[in-house]
Amino acid sequence: MTKPKRSRDKIRKRSVRSVRGHECNDTMLKLPLFCDNCDEFIFGNDAYRCRACNVIIHKPCISKEKVNLGVDHGRAAEGSTVHEYRERVVKNPAQCDQCGVLYENKVFHCAHCGIRAHKDCLNFIPSTCGMAGDQLRGTLRITTYFDDNRLTVHVHEAKHITAMDVNGKSDPYVKISSYHKAGGWSDGSKTRTRKKTLNPNWNEKLVVFLDTDDSDCRVLIEVYDWDGFSDDDLIGGFSISGNELVKNSADGWYRLLGKNESVFYNIPVSYSKEKMARIWEEMDDDEEDESGVSITDFKIQGSLSSGFFGQVLLAINEEEEKVAVKVMSKYKVASSGATGDVFAERDIIKLASPHIVELFRAFQDTENLYFELELCEVGSLLDVYEFYEGEISILFYEALQKTLCAIEFLHGIDVVHRDIKPGNILITSRLHAKLADFNMSKNLSKSEDKKTATLCGSHGYIAPEIYDGARYGTKADIWSFGVMIYEMTEKKLLIEAEDSSDLKEVCSV
Incomplete structure (x- = not known):
């Protein structure tokens, strides 16, 4: 008689008890904690812990069936990332990262963050991949x-903030501070303290003053645990650029970071689903877009290029003319805070200039924004340069002359392009050069000093003052134009650098 084979998937298995939707294992507590149901102290092995939300329940509460806890396994708030599990075979037994039970032979392993667990535990692991x-x-x-x-x-x-007290809870409050280059950090106001909770609700408003002329201005938002006997403990925080908050109001969930990360790193502004819906409504109500036009009115021939927001399509319109249709996803535009930039790009292209790519129509549907643009069939100046293997022809000098006329026109109306490069100079079928791609352009007429401080552009063509974080104006385009001429005539890069140190050295020569 042969012995049955022992399963090598698990060496041992702990009993699981279902308590009002919580899947609980018996656990050994190294520190005394409060029961989440009756608020009595628990110590040792007199407790059960939920596998999904880590709630602690007194064993007497379970035996007497007096558990009144609801189910809240929502550890994954907005912004979390789902794990990507792959089945792997291991030689040596080890503990499951979720339940602590030993596993052998087969295990599910996340390809990104490395967490390993049984198949039965996958549904109980929070979606915190990458954290x-x-x-x-x-x-x-x-x-x-x-x-x-x-x-x-x-x-x-x-x-789901971190428990800072021995009772397994925290007494959190929120504090706000601002940083300015002249005065450093200045304390602002703070909220009231919420007692014994890991999911506090404040619904309070704090006010801080910002100097919009300071490009280094930052806002630091921190969550502390109140301690009546010593200094309050930092739970976590984050900082956002003041200029970013002036441009785009924040509305969403933000992950709390450690002390160093929260102070020294600016995180981007994020939007909630409600704000995204409001932005979409603003796009739908835009009066500049032409009604009655649909993408189905065009015969799509193929794709010319693609980018972060969408792609540019080759199409034939109702008049049987070849055009370029720029398609931009509303969701990507809104979530990146670029709605104003897209509308500003449209307004700039609509300006009547023979040296700028012409915009025929702008329209939209429920998912995308569309620009019907003049088609430049030859391609970009970079394509022409590579086709002739770097040989300088009369077309090259004519393209530079037309580009300089386009830059002069833009600067005359206080618009800085901020992305002058060979790839953004397009050549029509009649060999006319036209400046394109205005998604980084900025209208400086509303600024008192006619300058801005946003770091943007294509690496290698960015002016040194932009790298340094200083305020700059339309002269930044002249630098980019000069770099473009140098690289195409000398057939080499002006500066090969990853940061602004080499740029400063070249400028000082």
């Missing part, structure tokens, strides 16, 4: 408004 263990500090939802140098931060709530 280091010391970054699992929770998330905070805020909304900001800016008016007359006053930034109002509406603190809504936080989810």
Whole structure:
């Protein structure tokens, strides 16, 4: 009689008890904690822990069937990332990262963050892929408004913040500070303290003053645990550029980071689903777009190029003319905070200049924005340069002359292009050069000093003052234009560098 084969998937298995939707294992507590149901102290092996949300329940509460806890396994707040599991075969037994039970032979392993678990535990692991263990500090939802140098931060709530007290809870409050180059960090206001909770709800507004002329201005938002006997403990925080908050109001969930990350790194502004819906409504109500036009009115012939927001299609319109249709995803435009930039690009292209790619029509549907543009069949100046293997022809000098006329026209109306390069100079079938791609352009007429401070452009063509974070104006385009001429005539890069140190050295010569 042969012995049955022992399953090598698990060496041992702990019992699981279902308590009002919580799948609980018995656990050994190294520190005394409060029961989440009856608020009594628990120590040792007199407790059960939920496999999904880590709630602690007293064993007497389970035996007497007096558990009143609801089910809240929503550890994955907005912005979390789902794990990508792959089945792997291992030789040596090890512990499951979720339940602690030993596994052998087969295990599911995340390809990105490395977490390993049984198949039965996959549904209980929170969607926190890519987050280091010391970054699992929770998330905070805020909304900001800016008016007359006053930034109002509406603190809504936080989810799944770190437990800082021995009772397994925290006493959190939110504090806001601002940084200016002249005065450094200045303390602002803070919210009231919420007692014994890991999911606090504040619904309070804090105000901080911002200097819009300071390009280094930052806003630091931190969550602290109140301690009546010593200094308050930092749970986590994050900082956002003041200029970014002036341009785009924040409205969404933000991951709490550690002390160094929250102070020294600016995170991008994110939007909630509600704000995304409002932005889409603003796009739909835009009066400049032509109604009655649909992408189905065009015969799509193929794709000319693609980018982050969408792609440019080769199409034939109702008049049987070849045109270029630029398609931009509303979702990507809105989530990147680029709605104003797209509309500004449209307004600039509509300006009557023979040296700028002509915009025929702008329209939209429920998913995308569309620009019907003049088709430049020859391609870009870079394509022509590579086709002739770097030989300089009369077409090259004529293209530079037309480009300089386009730059002069833009600077005359206080518009800086900020992305002058051979790939953005297009050649029509009649060999006329036209400047294109205005998604980085900026109208400086509303600024008192006719300057801006946003870091943008194509690497290698960016002016040194932009790298340095200084305020700059239309002269930045002249630098890019000069770099383009140098590279195409000398057949080599002006500067081969990853940062601005070499740029400063060249400029000082």
